[in-house]
Every structure is written in C-alpha cells, then in structure tokens.
Amino acid sequence: MPAITSANLANAIVKLVAVDALPALMGNLVMGNLVNRDFEPTLAQAGDTVNVPIPPTLVANNIAEGGSVITQNPSLGNASIVLNTHAEATFQIPDVTKVLAVPDLLRLYMQPAVVALAEKIEADLLALYSQFTSNTAVGAAGATITEATVDLAETALFNAKVAGADPKYLVVDGATYSQLRQILRFSEYRTAGEAGLRALIDGVVGKIKDFYVFRSQFVQKTGSGPATTQNLAFTKSAIGLVTRRLPQPLLGTGAIAEYAEAGNFGVRVLMSYAPNTLAQQFTVDVLYGAAVLRNAHAVQVRS
Numbered sequence: 001m002p003a004i005t006s007a008n009l010a011n012a013i014v015k016l017v018a019v020d021a022l023p024a025l026m027g028n029l030v031m032g033n034l035v036n037r038d039f040e041p042t043l044a045q046a047g048d049t050v051n052v053p054i055p056p057t058l059v060a061n062n063i064a065e066g067g068s069v070i071t072q073n074p075s076l077g078n079a080s081i082v083l084n085t086h087a088e089a090t091f092q093i094p095d096v097t098k099v100l101a102v103p104d105l106l107r108l109y110m111q112p113a114v115v116a117l118a119e120k121i122e123a124d125l126l127a128l129y130s131q132f133t134s135n136t137a138v139g140a141a142g143a144t145i146t147e148a149t150v151d152l153a154e155t156a157l158f159n160a161k162v163a164g165a166d167p168k169y170l171v172v173d174g175a176t177y178s179q180l181r182q183i184l185r186f187s188e189y190r191t192a193g194e195a196g197l198r199a200l201i202d203g204v205v206g207k208i209k210d211f212y213v214f215r216s217q218f219v220q221k222t223g224s225g226p227a228t229t230q231n232l233a234f235t236k237s238a239i240g241l242v243t244r245r246l247p248q249p250l251l252g253t254g255a256i257a258e259y260a261e262a263g264n265f266g267v268r269v270l271m272s273y274a275p276n277t278l279a280q281q282f283t284v285d286v287l288y289g290a291a292v293l294r295n296a297h298a299v300q301v302r303s
Contacts, residue, residue, distance in 0.1 A: 022260035028118035044244035088285035089113035139302035142226025234298035
C-alpha cells in the first residue's frame with residue numbers, strides 16, 4: 001500500500017469534488033437535460049467551431065421504368081456550433097482535508113457554485129427562442145395560456161413533420177405553469193384521470209397534448225406593459241448543446257485538475273491555493289456552445 005502523501009491526498013480531494021460536481025450540475029439543469037448534447041473528450045478552446053451532423057431530409061422520386069424509388073440529397077447536413085462560452089464558478093474550502101471525512105461539508109461549499117453554472121447554461125439555451133422562426137408563434141403577449149394554445153403548438157410541430165415517436169417538451173415560466181395547472185379539463189380527476197389528480201394534489205402538470213411540461217425560472221421575458229413570456233415547445237433535435245474538454249493547467253502553477261464526464265456532458269475541476277485567504281480554491285468550469293439545429297422542430301409559445 002503506497003504511503004499517504006500531500007500529493008496523492010490533493011489528487012484524491014480533486015477527484016472527490018469532480019465526482020460530486022457533475023451529478024449536482026446535471027440535477028439542476030432543465031433545458032440542458034432535454035436538448036441534443038454533443039460531447040467528445042477532445043481538448044478545445046473558446047472560439048473553436050464544432051460541426052454537429054444532422055440527419056438529412058430525404059425526398060423519394062419514382063423511376064418511370066420500374067416504378068422503384070431513389071432518394072435525393074442523401075448526405076448528412078451539419079450545424080456549426082461555436083464554443084463561445086467558458087463559464088466558471090469558484091468556491092473556497094478553509095480546511096480541505098475535512099471533506100474526505102464529511103461529504104456533506106463538500107456539498108455545502110460546492111452547491112452554490114454548481115447552481116450558478118447550471119443557471120448560466122439554462123439562460124443561454126432559453127435565449128435561443130428568438131431564432132425559431134420557421135413556425136408561427138402561438139399565444140399572445142400577457143395572455144393566459146389556454147388548452148387551445150398548447151394544441152396549436154403541437155399541431156405546428158406535427159405539420160413540421162416531427163416524428164410522432166419523438167418526445168415533445170414544453171418549457172414555461174412559473175406563472176404559465178400555474179395557469180396550466182388551472183385548466184379545468186387537466187386539473188380534475190373526472191376529466192383527466194390520474195394526471196388531473198397529480199396536478200391538483202402534487203402540483204405536477206406532467207403531460208399535456210403530447211408535451212412533457214417543465215418549468216424554469218430562466219424563460220425569457222421581452223417588452224413591457226405587458227411583458228411577453230417566451231415559452232418554448234420543442235423536440236430534442238431542435239437545439240444542440242456542445243461541450244468540450246478544457247486543457248490541463250500548466251506544470252509548475254501548483255494547480256491540479258480532474259475531468260468529470262457523463263451523459264454527453266463534461267466539466268473540469270481545478271484546485272489551487274488562494275494565498276490571500278489561506279484556503280484551497282476550487283473552480284468548476286465548462287466550455288460550451290449552444291445553437292439551433294432544426295428550426296422547424298420548435299415553436300415559440302407566448303403568454
């Protein structure tokens with residue numbers, strides 16, 4: 001058994017933080033868990049461009065002689081996503097060796113940093129709403145969302161040839177979610193069965209008109225008097241979130257880094273010494289880019 005040294009203890013601490021940081025981050029994501037995530041463990045830097053392959057739309061034509069079929073434009077398309085965001089959150093632990101014995105102490109220090117990263121990613125993904133112009137927006141500024149509005153959103157995605165088997169998502173703000181819970185046909189057991197009971201007792205909307213419904217504090221609002229809430233109905237194929245590895249710190253800087261990667265997502269955890277506070281400093285950072293992949297696979301839902 002190797003001897004316990006300050007060097008391998010430091011590495012163990014960074015690994016421990018990395019193992020806990022990623023699940024905590026993913027647990028605080030809403031949009032980040034619904035979109036198309038693309039991750040490869042390759043090094044990159046801010047400003048790099050990643051080409052994400054998109055399945056082509058094929059057109060079948062009849063061949064007059066035999067009545068058979070050929071396809072046109074069979075090549076894959078590409079969406080170029082720029083890694084334009086290097087987001088980081090930093091926290092300090094005065095007595096770092098205690099986190100090995102008391103895991104709850106680590107979570108206490110780390111949770112605010114991880115939540116800040118998740119909020120940044122959520123806000124950037126929901127800010128893409130304005131780029132979905134292929135389908136006409138449904139709903140109206142300042143208006144209460146109705147069953148008819150949700151129905152129009154689902155119909156728009158159907159007309160855009162979204163596959164029936166593809167899960168559809170509706171992400172709304174808190175006020176709109178509350179309005180959905182009060183639609184009579186969806187909030188009563190006698191009309192909506194178990195779903196109505198959950199909405200009434202548990203406060204969970206669940207699924208409406210083939211949409212899985214989620215709420216986020218980072219749904220965009222525009223204008224004033226009344227402001228327009230820019231909720232979004234979409235499928236996974238509509239939005240891409242690309243993350244790539246950041247490089248290891250330079251030798252001699254005293255910083256130690258570990259990667260935490262799972263589920264097509266990755267972050268880097270750095271540990272260094274902060275002499276001004278006499279504490280170990282941890283930085284959880286991620287390099288990512290977000291962009292529209294399929295314009296027709298989402299529709300703005302205004303309220």
